[in-house]
Amino acid sequence: MIKEILQYKNIGTPNYLIKVLRYANKKSLSQRDLQDLFFKESIDGRHVFDGGINFLLYIKVLKLDNKKILINNSFLHFLQNEDLLIKKINKMFLLELKEDVEFKLIFNGSSVLYDESNNLIVSNSAFKFKYSVIRQFLLDFKILDKHPYINSNFLINEEYKKYFSFVGVSKDVNKKTLSLEELKRRQEIQNQYGEDAERFVVDYEKSKFKSHNLSEAIEQISDLNVGAGYDVVSLMNVNSKHIDKFIEVKSYAGKKPYFHWSKNEVKKAQEIRNNYYLYLVNRDEIDSKDYSPLMIENPYLEVFNSSDWKKECEKWYFIKN
Structure with missing residues (x-):
């Protein structure tokens, strides 16, 4: 089916396909006559729908009977509910699509x-x-x-x-047998999540100290020095005379926060103590109005040495004596 579809510029939008089906239900038309009803008509900002009718024929929503376009009887009741109609079209398309060799x-x-x-x-x-x-x-x-x-x-x-579901992709993000390409893509995605969270924290901190004469000094450091042990520098409070807050930013999703913490970051947290903060940014909520990240002061004490957090080692470093 995919090869047939690829010859067209556009196989239709939801509004277009709904209109096609409603016309087909009202009148007995040839495929050419049905196609001509939409000549130069703009639907959803588009003018070319050269493959829509054939697409509906491919997925068997429409049929040809004595050169006339008809709706298959099993789909007629879906015209009463457009949302269900679109979901049914999607289902029929995906069922056909996944059986195609090019899928x-x-x-x-x-x-x-x-x-x-x-x-x-x-x-x-x-x-x-x-x-x-x-x-x-x-x-x-x-x-x-x-x-x-x-x-x-x-x-x-x-x-x-x-x-x-049958695409050869592992659901286990920690699986050891991922292909090099999968590993690269996952790392790219994780990097982007981290970058977005860090930009959010910079904006969040600047909004808190927008009247401070050092507000412009609040910035992302990780793009300058990935080994700094923190990502963002900011101010502890309105009375700060210089940059005195060092923030490590972690991105997560879901209800329970989780993160990976490098040896270097832990070491820096241990050194800086109360001026080192861990900001945990939930990317599911990052676009919500008035969202605030989970902010942890002195995470070496409050996280690393706390029974409230579970620690798991994913890597060991060995060196021969």
Whole structure:
């Protein structure tokens, strides 16, 4: 089916396909006559819908009977509920799509991965130019959403993840047998999560001290020195005469905060003590109005040496005596 679809510029938007089905239900028309009803019509800001009718034929929502376009009887009741109709079209499309031999050329371990929050992420690299019409359909029909943090990446809508379950991608983000490409992509995503959280903290701190004469000195340090042991420098309070607050920023998702803490960062926290802070930023809430991160003063004491936090070692360093 994919090869047939790829010859078209546009296989339709939800509003267009709904209109096609409503016309087909009202009148007995040939495919050409039905197509001509939309000549030069603008729907959802688009004018070209050269593949919409054939697409509905491919997924068997429409059928040809004596050269007339008809709706298959099993789909007629969906015209009473447009939301259900679109969901049904999506289901029929995905069921056909995953059986196509080219499906795994688009969705595979090089282009799809799970992040630590079990989101299924698709890289834009999956959609080479020839597959752009597939990408547009998946976006128009909300099967894919643009990733809120990472450019050129998409999230598969939770409702449709099951149709991608057989793609050769591990759900275990700690699995040791990940391909090099998967590891690289996961690291890129984690880096972007961290970058977004650090920019959020800089803005958050500057908003607290916007009237302070040192507000412009609040900045991200990690892009200057990744080995500093902290990410952002700020002010302890309005009476600070110089930069005196050193913030390590961690990004997480979900209800319970979690993070990885390097030996160097722990050492720096131990040295600076009360002037060292750990800011835990929940990326699920980062866009919420008045959101504040979890801020921990002296995390060497309050986290590293606290029974309130569970520690797990993921790596050991060995050197021969």
